[in-house]
Amino acid sequence: MSPKVSKEHKEQRRAELLEAAKTVFIERGYERATMKHIMEEANVSRGGLYQYFSSKEDVYEAILKEGLETAMEDTEEVLKxxxxxxxxxxxxxxxxxxxxxxxxxxxxxxxxxxxxxxxxxxxxxxxxxxxxxxxxxxxxxxxxxxxxxxxxxxxxxxxxxxxxxxxxxxxxxxxxxxxxxxxxxxxxxxxxxxxxxxxxxxxxx
Amino acid sequence: MSPKVSKEHKEQRRAELLEAAKTVFIERGYERATMKHIMEEANVSRGGLYQYFSSKEDVYEAILKEGLETAMEDTEEVLKxxxxxxxxxxxxxxxxxxxxxxxxxxxxxxxxxxxxxxxxxxxxxxxxxxxxxxxxxxxxxxxxxxxxxxxxxxxxxxxxxxxxxxxxxxxxxxxxxxxxxxxxxxxxxxxxxxxxxxxxxxxxx
DNA sequence: TTGAAAAAAGACACGGGTGTCGTTATAATG
DNA sequence: CATTATAACGACACCCGTGTCTTTTTTCAA
CATH class of the missing domain: 1.10.357.10 (Tetracycline Repressor, domain 2)
Structure with missing residues (x-):
């Protein structure tokens, strides 16, 4: 029942992976980047990465979503x-x-x-x-x-x-x-x- | 020594291949298009296609070059x-x-x-x-x-x-x-x- | 400390695209 | 019509990225 790892830790890990993925995408672009590149950048195994994301597209959408959210927050900020x-x-x-x-x-x-x-x-x-x-x-x-x-x-x-x-x-x-x-x-x-x-x-x- | 097929025919064939390639690229975009798609569109075999172009990039550059040339001609035209x-x-x-x-x-x-x-x-x-x-x-x-x-x-x-x-x-x-x-x-x-x-x-x- | 459950590891098989190469068909030439 | 150069064919081996699956490790709770 109870999770064997804290939610905070999981989110932290996920954020780390996304950060590494960003670095890779900035360096190589979307098409030329591979899951392997992300694994290497994040020092994580294949299984470790796929634990959090089911595909490259999935990773990228997470990054996009994150970006959009902060953009929306910034807009809110300015409006105040x-x-x-x-x-x-x-x-x-x-x-x-x-x-x-x-x-x-x-x-x-x-x-x-x-x-x-x-x-x-x-x-x-x-x-x-x-x-x-x-x-x-x-x-x-x-x-x-x-x-x-x-x-x-x-x-x-x-x-x-x-x-x-x-x-x-x-x-x-x-x-x-x-x-x-x-x-x-x-x-x-x-x-x-x-x-x-x-x-x-x-x-x- | 002497070529076994006329130069005109060769150029004609090449133009046909480029035309087919264009169709494919317009339909599928550059990355998602494959040499196989071009072969099918042009009704030509692998060997036939590679006779004229050494890679997808090579094909695309030929198309770009052609496009640039006609654009330059048009510009000339207007200038007159x-x-x-x-x-x-x-x-x-x-x-x-x-x-x-x-x-x-x-x-x-x-x-x-x-x-x-x-x-x-x-x-x-x-x-x-x-x-x-x-x-x-x-x-x-x-x-x-x-x-x-x-x-x-x-x-x-x-x-x-x-x-x-x-x-x-x-x-x-x-x-x-x-x-x-x-x-x-x-x-x-x-x-x-x-x-x-x-x-x-x-x-x- | 031990057991359960989930996270992380990494081997693996698969698919798909590539370019090559030996073979076959075809077109020009004598 | 025969010869020969070469255009066209298509099988093949190779590479690389993917996602899965089994195994190992780690973490937390009892």
């Missing part, structure tokens, strides 16, 4: 500070609390890979769609509210602006994946895109 | 009609002669896949970089000339605008790959991006 303008809020959602325009989530390339290589798989496709529309709603929300409050111009459709943000973010992540750091100009491109947004929303600042 | 404004030229380069805003190269998803999954491979990385900078120069060129001629505003750096075009195109291709046709809104997003460009370049039209 209600003194912000909609524009500041939008910028925070785009580039995070620290506004690091030249940083990129190291998992971003693998994430793209995961969804693009699995685009013919119904399960993964559905999952990708969910994430897309969740991301869309995040941006759409604040833009719409900004327009309603009069802070933003309503010249353009809020949804299309929100969609353009996603495309921009995805495109940047893609180029980041393929090109060398110095070739991509993350910061300058982000600034350029911010200018587009300023013009479209007629933000003074 | 010198009566165009720089803006019209830019639009043609972005969306082709027909300005079909809701069309997407069916190979685009596989192309992204090819480069993103191979991002740790030196050869493929180098190849991707070449293509990026070639694409960049195409857009950069016309924007710079437009600015120099006074047709475009020089408020923003021509290179960054050109880069933003690539990111946009890549991001759109990515979303096209992952989402269903009806979820993506190709046309509306293209129009939105054109508006960004119009504002940045201060184009009346």
């Amino acid at each position: 500070k209600e003194e912000l303008t909609h524009w500041a809020l939008l910028m925070k959602r785009l580039f995070g609390e620290e506004q690091e325009l030249d940083e990129m989530d190291p998992m971003a390339p693998s994430n793209l890979e995961f969804f693009i290589t699995g685009r013919n798989d119904e399960r993964r496709r559905k999952y990708g769609k969910e994430r897309y529309f969740y991301g869309l709603s995040i941006y759409h929300d604040v833009i719409k509210k900004g327009q309603e409050s009069g802070e933003f111009s309503s010249k353009f459709d809020s949804e299309m602006i929100a969609r353009s943000i996603i495309s921009f973010v995805d495109g940047l992540a893609l180029d980041y994946a393929i090109l060398d750091r110095e070739d991509i100009k993350l910061k300058e491109q982000s600034i350029m895109f911010i200018e587009y947004l300023k013009m479209a929303l007629e933000v003074k600042e | 009609k010198e009566e165009l404004t720089h803006w019209a030229l830019l639009m043609k380069r972005l969306f082709g002669e027909e300005q079909e805003l809701d069309e997407m190269d069916p190979m685009a998803p596989s192309n992204l896949e090819f480069f993103i999954t191979g991002r740790n491979d030196e050869r493929r990385r180098k190849y991707g970089k070449e293509r990026y900078f070639y694409g960049l120069s195409i857009y950069h060129d016309v924007i710079k000339k437009g600015q120099e001629s006074g047709e475009f505003s020089s408020k923003f750096d021509s290179e960054m605008i050109a880069r933003s075009i690539i990111s946009f195109v890549d991001g759109l291709a990515l979303d096209y790959a992952i989402l269903d046709r009806e979820d993506i809104k190709l046309k509306e997003q293209s129009i939105m991006f054109i508006e960004y460009l119009k504002m940045a370049l201060e184009v009346k039209e």
Whole structure:
């Protein structure tokens, strides 16, 4: 009846495995990474790993889920500070609390890979769609509210602006994946895109 | 000494194989496609296929090369009609002669896949970089000339605008790959991006 | 300290994709 | 029509990743 190992320990182990898996995925990408690589990185046997995850896809989905959860928490966090303008809020959602325009989530390339290589798989496709529309709603929300409050111009459709943000973010992540750091100009491109947004929303600042 | 089959026939055969391969790649994507799939699609044996191509990567590079060549020819074509404004030229380069805003190269998803999954491979990385900078120069060129001629505003750096075009195109291709046709809104997003460009370049039209 | 139950280990068989190689069919040439 | 180069065939052996299954070890509770 009673479990032979504490729940805390199990969760701890699981977290360790996920951490190791992340390292592997960042290094090798989703497709080229194997369960064996993860076992080696985590210093665990085949059986040990399969105790927690039933496949590579299973591991990856756990990482994605975790990432989404922390992202949602961060969004909550930002929302609490209600003194912000909609524009500041939008910028925070785009580039995070620290506004690091030249940083990129190291998992971003693998994430793209995961969804693009699995685009013919119904399960993964559905999952990708969910994430897309969740991301869309995040941006759409604040833009719409900004327009309603009069802070933003309503010249353009809020949804299309929100969609353009996603495309921009995805495109940047893609180029980041393929090109060398110095070739991509993350910061300058982000600034350029911010200018587009300023013009479209007629933000003074 | 003398070849036992005409050169034309050989080239014809090769073209057929490439055509079949394209069909397969469009259907299954790069990673999930196998040489066997291509053999079946082309009604050719293993030996027959390997007569022309030494690996899947080899096949794909041939397709990419072909695509790039026709793209360059198209660009030449457009350049000949010198009566165009720089803006019209830019639009043609972005969306082709027909300005079909809701069309997407069916190979685009596989192309992204090819480069993103191979991002740790030196050869493929180098190849991707070449293509990026070639694409960049195409857009950069016309924007710079437009600015120099006074047709475009020089408020923003021509290179960054050109880069933003690539990111946009890549991001759109990515979303096209992952989402269903009806979820993506190709046309509306293209129009939105054109508006960004119009504002940045201060184009009346 | 001992026993039970679960976690971790690692050997194993399987499947699937790859590229090669000896053989056969075919097309050009004399 | 015969010859010969080579295109096309398809069997084969190889490799590698996967997930399972049996065995061993560890942990907790009595």
